[in-house]
Amino acid sequence: MTQIMKIFKKGFLIVLLAFLVLVGCSKVKITFVGLENVETEYQVGAELPDLSKIVTAKTNTDAEVELSFDYSGVNMNEVGEYEIIITATTTGATATQKIQIKVVESGNPVISGTKDWIIEPGTNLPDLMAGVTAYDPIEGDITDKIEIQGLDKVDVNTPGTYNITYFVETTRGIIAFESVKIIIIDNEAYTGKLLRIDPLNRRFLVEGVGYLNYTLTTKYYQIIDGEVKEITFDDIVLGLDNVYYFINPEKPGIVEYAVIDGNYSYENIRVRINKSVSVSGDNDTYHSSIRLLSSDNIILKNVDHSKSYEVAKNQEILVTIDSQKNVEVKVGSTVVMKDATLITFNPKNNGLIQVLSISRGSSRLYPGRLEVSPAGNLLLLVNDVPLEEYLKYVVPSEMSSSFGLEALKAQAVAARTYAVNDIHAKGYISDGYHVDDSVMSQVYNNTNPNANSNNAILATKGIVATHNGKFIRANFYSTGSGATANSHEVWFDGDTPGEPVPYLTSRVYAKDFNGNVLQFDINDENSMLSYFKLIDFDSPDRSSEYHRWKTEFNISQLKTALQESLSSRYSAKPTQVLTKSGDEFKSLPIPSDIGNIVDINAKQRGGGGLIICLEIKTTTHTFNIYGEYNIRMLFRNITLYCSNINYPQYNSPKSFSLLPSGFFAIEKVGNTIIFYGGGWGHGVGMSQYGARELGKYLSYDAILKFYYTDIELTNVDKYSQETRIEDYEVIKQLIENYLS
Template sequence: MSKQAGRVTTVLLVLAAAAFLVFAWWVGNMTHSARLAAAEFMDNLAAEKTAGLSGSLVELAENLQEFGMPLYSVGKVRLTWDLKARAEIILEQGGRKAGFALSLERRGNRWQPKDAPPSQVSVTAGQNQPLLALTVGDAALTKPLEPMGHDKLLTLLEEDKRAEWLHLGWQDLAEYFTVFFQGKEVAPVVGMDALNLYGREGRVAAAVLTQEYVPDVIRVNINTTGFGGIHHAQVEIACSGRWQVVEAVTGRSLDLEPGSVTLRAQGDFLLMGTETFQHRLIFTPLEAQGKLRLPSVIRAQGVPSYPGTIEVANMGGNLVIVNEVPLEEYLCYVLPGEMPESFGPQALAVQAVVARTYALGNLYASQWRATSAHVVDSVLSQVYNNSGTTAAARAAVESTRGQYLARDGKPALVRYFSTSSGYTASYHEVWGEGTGGNEAFPGTPKPWLMSKAQFPGGEEYSEENYADFIHNPPPGCYDEASPWFRWHFTVPADQLQEIIADNLKSVFVVNEKTVERQNADGKFETVEEIPDDPVGQLLELIPARRGEGGVLMWVDIVGSNGTWRVKREYYIRHVLRPQGSAQRPITLVRHDGSTLNNYSLLPSAHVIWETQGDEALEKVTFYGGGFGHGVGMSQYGVRELARQGWSLEEILAHYFPGTQLTALD
């Protein structure tokens, strides 16, 4: 190698070394500044300075604040080829460390945090008690929650994240509130009374069941006289023996002499005579077989007496009553309101199993948890204590004690009704899926609640022959002894169009998604309001869609002012109800020849109609079969099958195929 070449090589090596040193200095400087930026970001989160953050960084900030800022440090920092950086953030809680990668990017001449892995705060079961858990990507930290004592859940407001407890009263719930039993999550149910509570900064974050929840007690909201609603202006409670009242939270108690007391709301308080209470009151008879009466509530039996305890709470200035009663005792007071004693012991036993199954499903769903109950005492659940109880009802409940129908290890969804047309209806063709504006109709099929023939031979439903089926039902239909097996009525067209116009509006108010109007393109779409005269002159009624068994799912109403479509069995029954006036009564004739004027609802949606009129519609005659929604078990059908000697198991398998007869532990 020449001296000149050697000098060139030396120069190049020096330049390369210098470049490397410059690059190393630059990398070190960039890494150091990225580390400082990451540390500053974490310092700001610790000081709750979160202005200007977005996306995953906001989520991280909120979750770190919710968890409580752990110790933190910045670990390794790496630059990426696209001049971005990833800083390892090391979190430490209770001696345990976990790390996640914070992404940074250059903005101008400064590093700024860009994003972080997904993060959340939750609770986990833990070995001895629930733990508050923070996860950031794959990193996870936990710390103990604060014990809040042993309690009973009375009321649950899930949307408001609040709950009422027997001893703690009203408390806020953490967003991640969870109930555990033996390390597994379980759904909270009002009435659970073996709960250890754990909190975070004054909110209840977790509850642990100390023993398995057994649904052997049910909580019932009591309606006013006439079943006008569950909010009472005042409540009178009476007892013929010694009794006691205890105030929740404070535990303050008063022993009461035989007689009655009257309760009223005053602001947020309860008044009982000269006594003032801040929390709900719980009334209990002190003598064996003692019962409480509600003179302020009138039922078919007169003044009802209630087993169990009665609670009265002030909810928004109205009084709400809860009767907490053993499940089996509750059923003794349900059966007389749901099935006549004359149907016989076997039919009553079947009804007891189905009523118990229905009650258990409602109990776990706790639809009335916002008013401290599982069910109400009206047809919105099952009619309870309208006419007291009977020896026959008690015998039916006792003979089936604890038995219910299960599906997939849980109480099966069951439905029952009075009378079938000769076919039951499929659940998904009567009810939708979801609630409110998100409801989808038809719903999801339930294999054990599908349409089924209710006569020997069980011919499949035929839409082409449906009119003949209604006019000439096959022999041996299980429901033919019911007065509602067949019925008919005639309505003048001008009166029917008035009925439809009025009822379209009322149905729309309840569920606007069930009423649609045909547009200029011939398509049906929902509307924002119903005009004053939606129908005009009634021109035609069209059974636009039927489900299996013939139940109406859609009916189209064609008028001079437009064409309307009403969806779902109940709303169709409401829109076409034969409710005339005193001056123009509509007479409904039943299967047994009996008549009823101005009936408040179309008896069932298993219905056809025939029209009269040459140039214009003059009158419409409706012919139908059955009474009720038509899904599940027909009570008149049960009576006949029991009369024919079918066993309890055979009858239940007929109406609810694919369910299992099970007993409560």
């Protein structure tokens, strides 16, 4: 009986287990389908799509499912985060799914069609609303809400410039505004910041106006303290905001004469921001796209101010070039502005703009404003920045903050002078900038500002170096060889140095420890070799790692390297890479086989021992290479051994991209050619390592006068403090009196 009971219990348990499994398998499960296709971010005012066409549900039993959607907590007209609840119901089961969505601001209102007005005295104001509209992405056409502010200050009977503002506000409290000028004058004229000078097409690009054409007969004047003097086209420089362009009444759009009201102002400088600081070609100079971000609101404007748009802070801005070669600006997926000429990006409260799309050693935050214009199929990025702010990003990028206050002051004055000189050099006027941000000008914003550099800049605010009343070209470099170079023997065309620059002349400052200047003969290569082999002597640069250096080449291995570098330098500077042809040296393409290297020697030297011409002899050719940079670029990716006061023997090898300087001498030992040299850089002007040492016992002005001959220091801030007339009628009358 007991056995029977055991069998019965066992059978019962099996049946019970089977029943439970069957019941479990038949439980209805609901699965939502298509949730991944639901958008979770919408702009204010947008309509939600019909989610019943996106989201479905199914069961494991193929039973029919009914869906319901609860939107009761969602307000698409108000920014915020909301929840949509989806309920799925079938026989024996119910399931819910919550979807979080975000409603974001869709954009700001835009005022379009505004312009400056020029009218004659005593006439009635025109219809200032003609062609002006306002549009809001949510509320649509809001032109009827536009207010014109500042009209009470306009006196149509008194010549002058009056500012008025078109203002509009949405029901959500979002505002837009456009400022324009009403110019009361009897001879049409314009003014605004000069953004570009286009000599090829003879036109000026003026902010707030657009392009104005000039001719060979256009006259130029300057008024200082009420005195008129005639100047030339060359005296008109980029960035001036105190020029008045008087239009020939018989030739609309043609500048009859332009007048600088007051002196030059050096408050701002215009800097090209390269995609890459290597600047080896267009792909490093120009941008395929630009990404911007700021913790400040940014106001966008086109060049004539007919368009404007305000981007809220912390919104990423994407700038690209469209198929029609317009600059196109997007915020999110919305195109907020297009322009074929130029768009400015102005921080509303003087904040910084971060350029996310470039790589730098700094945080990539830029003061001032940014400007983007087309450059073929790419984009040109320019930073219009206050000069003293510019220096805060140049000085630490060019000199270590540990170099001491006096050296940093000297660097600040040199950098400021270099910048102001480049403003007048007008090297990039057709592209609309003064300098770029690489070693082609001065390195800018590759290192963040620091307290030491900022103190040096503030202590020398506005101070620049001049020679005979003109700004000097304040060249500087890393490390000296014990002597400086003559500027005209470093930068020249062809095979003949140009005219000397009186304040950039060579001097030997290397001394023995008794204070005697070291002697060497630039016409005797044995003398030069002895000098460059000398390590232990008194020099301001003796603590620099590049005080003395050497590099070695196996003569049989040089052929491959020089075959490539000679061709490269010929392509870059054909008038300075010459090949012997008969009894003459000519600019000829480098042959496909230059022959085996026989000899390399310094054929011509300049002040301080700088090599001006290097001669290379092969089994089939003789080449003369002129210019220190061309010479340095012949020997690429070298192994360098360095020595200074702390390392009297040459230290462990390091890789270097090119010869550190053109100050070297050559020794031949069997099949090995050894270059013994000193310094890093071109050798013209101020040595930065030298300034560091001199700054321990000299003031910054004494450092500058040590390196730049016969200079004076002056302050350019005085120019911006001078009174301007700022009255068209007075300016016009002064010019008429001058011409009568």
